[in-house]
Amino acid sequence: MKLLYAKSMWGAEKMPLRAFLSRVKDSGFDATDVNPSILDITPQESTALHKEFGLKCVCYIGLSGATVSEQLADLDKWFPVALAYQPLHINFHAGRDIFSFEDNLVIFRRIYELGQKHHIDVTHETHRARPLFSTFEAVKYIQSMPELWLNADFSHWMVVHESNLRDQPEAMELAIQHSRYIHARVGYEEGPQITDPRAPEWKDHVDNHIDLWQRIVTANRKAKRGHLVITPEFGPPPYLHTLPYTRQPVADLWEICTAMMQILKERLK
Secondary structure (H helix, E strand, O other): OEEEEEEEOOOOOOOOHHHHHHHHHHOOOOEEEEOHHHOOOOHHHHHHHHHHOOOEEEEEEEOOOOOHHHHHHHHHHHHHHHHHOOOOOEEEEOOOOOOOHHHHHHHHHHHHHHHHHOOOOEEEEOOOOOOOOOHHHHHHHHHHOOOOOEEEOOHHHHHHHOOOOOOOHHHHHHHHHOEEEEEOOOOEOOEOOOOOOOOHHHHHHHHHHHHHHHHHHHHHHHOOOOEEEEEOOOOOOOOOOEOOOOOOEOOOHHHHHHHHHHHHHHHOO
16 A cells, blocks of 8 residues: 655645645655635646646545535535546545534535545545544444544544543544544644644654554555555644744744655654
């Protein structure tokens, strides 16, 4: 199984796509994680540019809407667009933590049906404000829908539970077995993003995340999957800490994303 490392456009949205892809390639990434709704370029133009730079892509769809019907309408709008980008898979923010369990399942099942129809994997991000915002909610959805696949962004669960998650081995094992994508951002008990994964004060948190990610790699390799995409998805301010008064970032966003990739290339087996 091949590990593919992707660079998110989060924090680089103002860069022209050609310039972004050139820097992605020069930084050693294999792919991008792109949100079609923010691009002022056609899927065909994006696909041609990705091929020019020898890069793959993952598409992100964040469904908006205050009701199930509104989110399903948004899904119908953006799913065909995402397909036109010829992505490795499509990653979703879908549903809401304030929707009922049954309503979120309606959305999840519709997304799964579209993935099956078009022969493309779909993943759902373990993110605050969405249905999978906690370990116990994720367990309920997976038990009701075993075909649900996750984008493991465990940094959010650490905030929700104010925990390094070592106290929830059963829930984490289930989530790991259902993870087909990784957002490799390191979180901690009080926030979804540490300042810099190279800083020694964060070593235990980095090691803990890498242990969890290694288990996902091992599970996907055992399942004989051809590839697994990992995106070191550190984000811009306010995710990225800033200095008081000046609001200057305490680290360079692109640099720490690239550094996280290099750490993972050295440590993941």
